[in-house]
Amino acid sequence: MKALCWMGANKTSVETVPDPQILNPRDAIVRITSTCICGSDLHLYDGFIPTMEQGDILGHEFMGEVVETGNGINKEKLKVGDRVVVPFTIACGNCFFCQRKLWSCCENSNPNYWIAEKLMGYSPSGLFGYTHMLGGYAGGQAQYARVPFADVGPLKIPAEISDDKVIFLSDIFPTGYFGAVNCDIQPGDTVAIWGCGPVGQFAIRSAFMLGAERVIAIDRFDYRLKMAEEGGAETINYEEVDDVVQTLKEMTANIGPDSCMDAVGMEAHGNNFLAFVDRAKQMLMIETDRPTVLRQCIQACRKAGTVSVPGVYSGFADTIPMGAFMNKGLTMKTGQTHMMNYMQPLLERIQNNEIDPSFVISHRVSLDEAPEMYKTFRDKKDHCTKVVLDPWANGKAA
Amino acid sequence: MNHSEMNKPDEYDMNDSNRSDDQDSGYNSGGNWESMHNFLDALIPDDWSPSARKWVPIAAGGALALIGLSRKSAFGFTLAAAGGALAYYGSRSGETQTESVARGSVLLNCTPEEAYSRYRNFEDLPTFMKHLQSVTKIGERQYRWVARGPFEIAIQWDAEVFDEKVGESISWHSTPDSAITMEGSVRFAASPANRGTELTSVTRFDHPASDLAQTFAKLLGKDPSFLMQQDLRRFKALIETGEIPTTEGQSHGPRSAMDKAFEALDPDSSKRRESRMSETLNENWRTA
Ligand SMILES: NC(=O)c1ccc[n+]([C@@H]2O[C@H](COP(=O)([O-])OP(=O)(O)OC[C@H]3O[C@@H](n4cnc5c(N)ncnc54)[C@H](O)[C@@H]3O)[C@@H](O)[C@H]2O)c1
Ligand SMILES: [Zn+2]
Numbered sequence: 001m002k003a004l005c006w007m008g009a010n011k012t013s014v015e016t017v018p019d020p021q022i023l024n025p026r027d028a029i030v031r032i033t034s035t036c037i038c039g040s041d042l043h044l045y046d047g048f049i050p051t052m053e054q055g056d057i058l059g060h061e062f063m064g065e066v067v068e069t070g071n072g073i074n075k076e077k078l079k080v081g082d083r084v085v086v087p088f089t090i091a092c093g094n095c096f097f098c099q100r101k102l103w104s105c106c107e108n109s110n111p112n113y114w115i116a117e118k119l120m121g122y123s124p125s126g127l128f129g130y131t132h133m134l135g136g137y138a139g140g141q142a143q144y145a146r147v148p149f150a151d152v153g154p155l156k157i158p159a160e161i162s163d164d165k166v167i168f169l170s171d172i173f174p175t176g177y178f179g180a181v182n183c184d185i186q187p188g189d190t191v192a193i194w195g196c197g198p199v200g201q202f203a204i205r206s207a208f209m210l211g212a213e214r215v216i217a218i219d220r221f222d223y224r225l226k227m228a229e230e231g232g233a234e235t236i237n238y239e240e241v242d243d244v245v246q247t248l249k250e251m252t253a254n255i256g257p258d259s260c261m262d263a264v265g266m267e268a269h270g271n272n273f274l275a276f277v278d279r280a281k282q283m284l285m286i287e288t289d290r291p292t293v294l295r296q297c298i299q300a301c302r303k304a305g306t307v308s309v310p311g312v313y314s315g316f317a318d319t320i321p322m323g324a325f326m327n328k329g330l331t332m333k334t335g336q337t338h339m340m341n342y343m344q345p346l347l348e349r350i351q352n353n354e355i356d357p358s359f360v361i362s363h364r365v366s367l368d369e370a371p372e373m374y375k376t377f378r379d380k381k382d383h384c385t386k387v388v389l390d391p392w393a394n395g396k397a398a
Numbered sequence: 399m400n401h402s403e404m405n406k407p408d409e410y411d412m413n414d415s416n417r418s419d420d421q422d423s424g425y426n427s428g429g430n431w432e433s434m435h436n437f438l439d440a441l442i443p444d445d446w447s448p449s450a451r452k453w454v455p456i457a458a459g460g461a462l463a464l465i466g467l468s469r470k471s472a473f474g475f476t477l478a479a480a481g482g483a484l485a486y487y488g489s490r491s492g493e494t495q496t497e498s499v500a501r502g503s504v505l506l507n508c509t510p511e512e513a514y515s516r517y518r519n520f521e522d523l524p525t526f527m528k529h530l531q532s533v534t535k536i537g538e539r540q541y542r543w544v545a546r547g548p549f550e551i552a553i554q555w556d557a558e559v560f561d562e563k564v565g566e567s568i569s570w571h572s573t574p575d576s577a578i579t580m581e582g583s584v585r586f587a588a589s590p591a592n593r594g595t596e597l598t599s600v601t602r603f604d605h606p607a608s609d610l611a612q613t614f615a616k617l618l619g620k621d622p623s624f625l626m627q628q629d630l631r632r633f634k635a636l637i638e639t640g641e642i643p644t645t646e647g648q649s650h651g652p653r654s655a656m657d658k659a660f661e662a663l664d665p666d667s668s669k670r671r672e673s674r675m676s677e678t679l680n681e682n683w684r685t686a
């Protein structure tokens with residue numbers, strides 16, 4: 001089959017590799033019909049997260065048709081021919097964490113848990129198409145994928161809904177929603193969201209679904225800010241203001257947003273002194289993450305408010321304003337998304353026409369064009385917001 | 399450690415406070431290790447608990463090594479080496495060299511009775527104990543254990559279950575004529591509020607003079623508790639999910655020559671490749 005492989009930092013290529021096999025009883029093989037490139041893939045592409053290997057198949061947002069199941073899969077749960085969206089977190093369904101619906105903390109899905117334990121104390125669940133520290137599972141930017149614990153994660157999709165409407169149930173729609181859930185939104189609340197990428201876009205819409213009064217979205221790309229406005233948000237282009245924290249103060253009668261969300265993560269762009277220091281440290285490998293946005297979230301949040309962090313961090317970040325965090329009595333909530341809690345309810349919202357997630361799609365191309373599209377998406381060129389890949393189209397079709 | 403103690407793993411000080419005696423460890427011959435050891439001894443505050451003395455250096459050393467390795471430069475390798483030494487210092491803090499003691503514990507989502515009966519089926523232990531080749535019943539309560547040592551050398555010992563309480567604990571020790579002297583015990587205790595079962599396991603192997611035992615000591619030298627913990631995690635996965643998670647045999651694109659070389663050297667380490675961070679760092683920094 002064809003698969004997009006990570007070939008080193010800033011290098012990907014489409015390779016012909018063996019078709020995936022069933023390796024465990026609860027595996028299934030999915031023939032992929034749609035797959036996407038995510039902001040999380042960029043952290044790998046840019047080479048910022050350790051434990052990637054040349055040849056790893058990328059991709060964790062995919063859907064398709066079940067073509068084979070292992071003998072441990074109950075046919076009532078999943079059978080050949082089912083059309084499914086596959087969540088990017090892999091969960092066993094029966095450990096301490098899965099039983100408490102903390103799926104992305106599953107104890108049994110990461111065979112390399114011990115590497116993550118060295119860095120984090122305890123290991124999160126395995127993920128598709130990510131680092132070896134998080135399982136090293138082959139990803140879904142390919143024609144087929146092996147899905148472990150296939151009787152737990154994949155969500156069945158009725159035939160009448162198009163791929164475009166449901167593909168984002170694989171990650172970014174639930175992730176934006178989880179980010180908003182973590183904001184602990186109360187009636188009348190103002191939520192400030194840093195990052196108007198796909199995650200930020202879904203977070204904006206989810207915050208309103210969960211009852212936010214106002215959402216203030218922050219980015220520097222006008223086309224993304226415009227999309228945020230279409231979702232009902234007020235916007236700040238942080239390059240056009242002196243100080244985001246001050247601007248937010250002014251916009252909220254000096255009380256501050258009730259919750260602040262970091263939908264940017266470890267590769268935040270910044271032009272102040274600390275951001276420069278972070279960049280230098282990241283180069284010297286003294287710091288792995290650039291927490292510009294996290295700092296602003298803590299600083300900007302109103303007293304006793306909530307900071308929600310769906311943005312991905314991988315290692316160590318310096319100069320976090322802990323004094324502000326402690327003295328203002330803030331709460332921080334974060335994590336890889338507990339996907340299985342949100343996929344079904346969000347599918348229902350799509351079916352009820354409350355939202356059509358396909359609004360974020362800016363590019364539809366063949367898998368062959370993926371290496372090019374990684375660059376376009378990384379550099380936010382060509383008004384790129386979200387890339388959907390067709391693994392079966394040939395060459396530069398779209 | 400005597401047998402009656404072996405029956406009560408929950409009373410163990412999980413981090414023996416008797417620090418390793420470097421006299422017979424054979425590791426201080428170069429002098430570097432000794433000075434590093436002394437340096438770290440001086441560095442670590444006296445009031446740290448034995449467990450902090452052990453785990454802080456391991457965690458810090460592990461992190462340093464990871465970061466260092468991901469930097470393919472002289473400085474990176476120095477960092478990695480220092481990290482490795484630090485972790486080694488930690489891992490040996492509390493080990494005695496005349497015996498190998500392995501300890502591990504896991505929380506299992508099942509009843510103590512279920513956990514007990516799965517574990518008691520000794521013949522099936524090799525399904526999750528990676529370094530075991532076979533366990534065969536040779537008498538009423540006696541079993542022959544065969545482990546795979548370095549270079550696939552088989553190592554064998556005979557042990558008998560001398561004490562067990564159904565659904566609670568199993569204890570065994572080597573028979574008098576066994577080539578290797580060892581003892582082991584495993585305990586199953588209900589975790590509060592229906593959290594499942596806490597399994598605690600301890601094994602101890604003597605390091606006597608025989609060649610065979612030396613080979614085995616080397617095998618266990620790869621941090622016996624780490625190996626045991628990995629076995630227990632596989633047992634947990636098997637009980638909770640019916641399978642052991644794996645990526646072995648999955649598809650991938652062409653590996654680099656270095657990855658392949660690493661794999662050939664140590665099949666166990668195939669998952670430890672570090673990202674090619676330095677490559678990125680040498681390239682121009684983009685904005686965003
Ligand atoms: N928690 C999870 O489970 C989960 C799942 C998916 C993605 N993520 C993470 O969410 C983050 C966003 O993903 P995405 O797909 O939307 O990525 P993206 O790269 O498309 O979007 C990031 C946006 O942040 C903006 N940005 C950069 N620096 C900023 C700053 N200083 N202030 C304000 N905005 C800034 C960029 O301009 C860009 O529009 C990533 O870190 C990704 O890894 C997390
Ligand atoms: Zn994603």
Ligand SMILES: [Zn+2]
Binds near residue numbers: 094095108109
């Ligand atoms: Zn689980």
